[in-house]
Amino acid sequence: MSDLHSRPTQARKRSEITHWDRCVDVAVVGFGGAGACAAIEASDAGAQVMIFELASAAGGSTALSSAEIYMGGDGGTRVQQACGWQDSNRAMVDYLVASAGDQADLAKINAYVAGSVAHFDWLVARGVVFKDTQYPQRAIMTLTDDCLLFTGSEQAHPYVELAAPCPRGHNLQISGDNGGPLLMKIMAANVAARGIAVEYNSRVLTLVVDDGQPGNPVCGLIVRIDMQEVAVEVHRGVVLCNGGFVMNSAMVKKYAPGLQRSNTPIGNPGDTGSGILMGLGVGAAAINMHEGFVSLPFYPPASLTYGILVNAQGQRFINEDCYHGRVGAHVLQQAGGRIFLILGYEDYGDYETSAYLGASVAAVADSIVELETELALPEGQLQHNLDYYNHHAAAAVDPLFHKAKAWLKPIVGPYVALDCTPGRGAFFPYFTLGGLDTTPAGEALTPAGEVIAGLYAAGRTACGVPRRGDGYASGLSVGDATFSGRMAGIAAAARQPTAS
């Protein structure tokens, strides 16, 4: 145990391990939402489980999030039903398939939807409390203790034509943006109640493979604890739940360079991709590595949705009633870089006190000609495009981008333009959506599609249900992390170890 310079991609071999310091059935790496759920399920299935967490406390990126959880289908969760919604598996599958676009993993989506109402019940049985109410406003999160919220683009073109819309974001019963800490407090209590061992302040350095077995199954971990390298023998499976790679700028530059135009990485300091690198080191495939969530969170106030977003050509480019992450993805594709949100002053509303956006006012003007000049947009373009929008909005139609009627009304002066150009101060949060390729059960796969025995991944270490920034919905990450963690924990606990 002499090598202090271990790299996560360099797996160790069982034949080189002279002594095992610990021995467990299932080792879970990372104590965020995915890791907690994996550990609970593995323990409940009878496995002896140990969690290794880099930080000094449980939480991970789940505790930093709002912990909206995307759930529904099959007649609806208890909350959906109480609020009068009849969700269906078909509607939820259709929406998730559309949102994942070319990258959709049908098997994973089908499993997620088929288990979603049961996942809600599982969370409730573990002590998570959801109130049977809906938050009716367009918002990024509920700041009340209400539960149900539209958190994606379900009511917006093109999704509204592809899938029956239904709200599926479930917020915990707590006021303010405090769902994440509460969820992790409950999950940590569940872990503690089961007597699951947790090693905090422990850095998992690399995996150990059994070089004496065909296919070299994963059979252990090397962990640094108290400045010592500790060899942990794992009989059934290692579950990697140690996050994505948004905090590893070298990996972002190499694998997801397009995200570098955003300005605020969302995650915890441990999101350095080490789980993905460990998987690569034993032959797992990492897929969808270029993709990420990128947002222009331009609401609340919801009234900003009455505005229009224009690019450097003064052209609209999206229906402004879609999810803020979809807007962010499209903003980054616009030629010329500059992006403005054009509003009537009355819709500017309480922007200065309620917005997350952080965009500064680029211009204020009484007429569109004046506004166009101040913004240095090509002469005549904003005039035409606003006239065109207003003319049709008065008739409650948007022939270009099909914004929903509820958000269509002519924009009248005086006008305000907010500068949403990337790099000019507006808030552009981002995180990664690529990771290890896995089966719906969480088994890690090689590039040829073969299962790597003994290795599982969940949460953002894996490539899960959410696959595209332009189709993302809030609640998919915590939904996917908790669900995929459970599946991986169950699968790892059920694995029959090969003799060694």
Next chain:
Amino acid sequence: MSDLHSRPTQARKRSEITHWDRCVDVAVVGFGGAGACAAIEASDAGAQVMIFELASAAGGSTALSSAEIYMGGDGGTRVQQACGWQDSNRAMVDYLVASAGDQADLAKINAYVAGSVAHFDWLVARGVVFKDTQYPQRAIMTLTDDCLLFTGSEQAHPYVELAAPCPRGHNLQISGDNGGPLLMKIMAANVAARGIAVEYNSRVLTLVVDDGQPGNPVCGLIVRIDMQEVAVEVHRGVVLCNGGFVMNSAMVKKYAPGLQRSNTPIGNPGDTGSGILMGLGVGAAAINMHEGFVSLPFYPPASLTYGILVNAQGQRFINEDCYHGRVGAHVLQQAGGRIFLILGYEDYGDYETSAYLGASVAAVADSIVELETELALPEGQLQHNLDYYNHHAAAAVDPLFHKAKAWLKPIVGPYVALDCTPGRGAFFPYFTLGGLDTTPAGEALTPAGEVIAGLYAAGRTACGVPRRGDGYASGLSVGDATFSGRMAGIAAAARQPTAS
């Protein structure tokens, strides 16, 4: 040697090899442009070289290409100088950096540019003949035996503002689209003249790593020849030059799903990604896997450049004087899917006899109102956008997308609209731009950036100089393949093997 079901990602171990059937200094996998150049350079450096080629003849995808070769910088190649161009390293680096965008590999670009004029001379010394003439028209390739051609977006916005424009596509002295076969005929003759052994009809199954050495360097290959598995010991290096993965639909779906909306893969049947998979199997990183070249080759006739491209909103979205691959990349980003090229009938010209595009005529009309109606575009949009374009084109400006003056003139009726919507018949060729991460010398790298001793990659098995479809220029693939092949061959031949 019993396993007939070898997977490329499953490397073998030296300790399991009971007998080596062959022994070479440098093994080159694939006999296309990259492999030929690697073998020639390794042989000239004194190494004993063997090429393993899946097909029954040399050629690879290089022989199927036009074999334009992107070269220049440093005062210019002999042809550039003869045609009156004074290219510079600065201009060429600036252009390639801009074209690679967020994904640019500065070290690789600098090495490519610094060696580019010498690469031209090397090709000439090997027998490649270039005529000291320029082909003046805007074209995808020269069908004459002229040499020099603008093959990218050098003269178009935004590149023209970022780098001094210079033509760098070098076409071999041969009429018709026959540069590829000629280039490979010359390279194969060079290989033969050196007495380099070539095994045709041989399928390299996987790599062998030396499990008795630290870091497990690559030390051999398992090759299937005449239905037998043959173990080849390699003393210095294996150079993987066996193409990209455009012909492997499962890999395209998993790694580059966005390319699936194109309709014609460009490459040879061996472009199945097996080199990339072999690299992954020994811990190499594959990067930029989502990217590809996607083209809407809407010229010749060059006169179609006088037209405007519009999306489903009737909006222009690009300067139509840029490279066809840049147009293809932007077409795939347009909301609503439908894409039309709007032309005056006089510019339609000899489209029916000279075009590659294959787009059908969607509408013909005497007035724009009529055209707009026939195309079912949102009422008034095409009218405004064409008026706006024409008004400014008459003054030789394009305030929206900065199309160059040479291509600006008002579009007058009668009008023709070509249907360039993906999936409606227009030709959308594509190939992959992701591959193994390598140093400029061609050494394969792990995800942590460590060199994998004994393993090299070149051409489309590696991730090279061209990185983005929207910044691609013709000649970059054959330029990069031949140059990176040479670098890898030199580096492999120079490697001091570790004792075993």
